[in-house]
Amino acid sequence: MASAITTLAADAPTLSAANTGFMLICSALVMLMTPGLAFFYGGMVRVKSSLNMLMMSFISLGIVTILWVLYGFSLAFGTDSGSLIGWSSDYVGLSGIGITELWDGYTIPVYVFAVFQLMFAVITPALISGALADRVKFSAWALFSALWVTVVYFPVAHWVWGAGGWLFELGVIDFAGGTAVHINAGAAALGVILVIGKRVGFKRDPMRPHSLPLVMLGAGLLWFGWFGFNAGSWLGNDDGVGAVMFVNTQVATAAAMLAWLAYEKLRHGSFTTLGAASGAVAGLVAITPSGGSCSPLGAIAIGAIAGVVCAMAVGLKYKFGYDDSLDVVGVHLVGGVIGSLLVGFFATGGVQSDAAGLFYGGGLEQLGKQAIGVFSVLAYSLVVSAILAFLLDKTIGMRVTEDDEVSGIDQVEHAETAYDFSGAGGGASSRSTASHAPAAAASKKVDA
16 A cells, blocks of 8 residues: 555656746747737727727736636636536635645646636737727727626636536647637627627728738737747647647748738739738637647648638628628638637647547547537627627627717827827928918919
8 A cells, every 4th residue: 555655646746847937938928929919900900090909909918817816717727517617716816726736737836827828818808809990999898808708718718628628528629729719709709890880981991001010020929929829738848749839830820821922922913911920820820729739741731721711711801791800700710710620630649639630540520529619619709799799889888989980099099199200390390381381372473
C-alpha cells in the first residue's frame, strides 16, 4: 500500500515554473490582441466613427475583466451542472483559490489558467463590434456586452472546454476557440444586425476604410498575439503539441493571405492591403480550432480554403441585404465554421488526440461531432443575441439617431475626434480665407 501511495504522489503534477512563465506570456499576448483588434477595426471605418470603434473593443477589457472575476470563471469552468453550466463558490471573486493551487491535471496555477481564459472572454464580444460600426449607442453596447458574455459566452465556454460540458464530453475538437470564440461572435453579430438594421447610406454611399495603415498595424498585432492564443491553449509546452500549433498558425495564416489575394486579383484585378489583412485574419480564425489536430500540410490546405471562401463570403451582405459593417460574419463566422468542420477531414490522429478525420482513415464520425458543435453554438448565439438586442432596442434603444449617425458618432458619443489639426494651423483656416477674400477679388479686378 505504501508503494502505491508513493507512486501516485510521484505521478501527481507539480508546479512548473517554465510552463507557468510561458502561460503568463501567452496571456499577455492574447490581451494584446484586443487593442490589435481595435486598430484593425478602427482603421476600417470612416474617420467620423474611428474612435467609437476603438472604444467598443477597449471597453471589453474593463467590463469582461470584472465580470470574469466576480462570476464568469465560475460559470465557465466551475463544477459542471447538467452539462450546461458550471459553478464553484471558490471561484467567485477568485477568493477561494490558493496561490500555488494547480489547475486540475496541469502544471500551472489556477490563477494562471483563469487569467489566460479571461483574455479569450475579453476579445470575443469585441469581435462582434465590427459588425455594428457607425450606428450603436456606446452605453447600449456596453450593457449588451455585459449581458452577452453572461448568458452566451460563459455557458458556451463551459460546453466546449469545461469538464462535463456537453460538447467537451461529445468529443468536439476546438483547440483554441473556433466555436466558443469565432462562431459564437460571428453568429451574435448576425443576430444583432438583423435586429438593429442597416447604416444610413448602406449600398449607396462610399464607406471606405479611412486608414489602411491602421488596419495593417492591427492585423500585425493580431497575428503576433495569436501565437499566444493558439500555442498557449495546450496549457504547457512539455510534449510538442503547442509547437505544432505554433507552426500551423503561421503557415495557415500565410496560405490564407495568399489565397485571398489570388482570389481578389482574379475577381477584381488588384492585390489590396485590405485583402491581405483580411486574408490573414481569415487564416488565423480557421486554424484556431483545427491546428492542434492537423499537420503543417493540412494547415496550408485549411488556410487556403478559408482564404478563398471567406473572400467570397464577405460579398454576401450585398446580395442578402444585411449590413455587416466590417465583415465579422464573412470572416469570423464563416472562417470559424470552415476551420471547425475541416477538423473532420484533416485531423491526423497523431497530434492533440487520436481522433482522425476522413482523409486519415477516421471516417465521418469526427466530422459529425464537429457539425454538432458548429451548428449548436451558431444557433444558440444567433437566437439569444438577437433577443438581447431586441430587448435593449425596445427599452433603452440600441441606435443613435439618424442625424447623429450622419454627423459622426465620435463627436456625439465621445465628444472627441480622431484627428485634430487645429495645432497645425487648421483652426485659422476659415479666418484666413475670409480675410484674404477681398484682396483676391481686387487682384482679379486688376488683372482684368
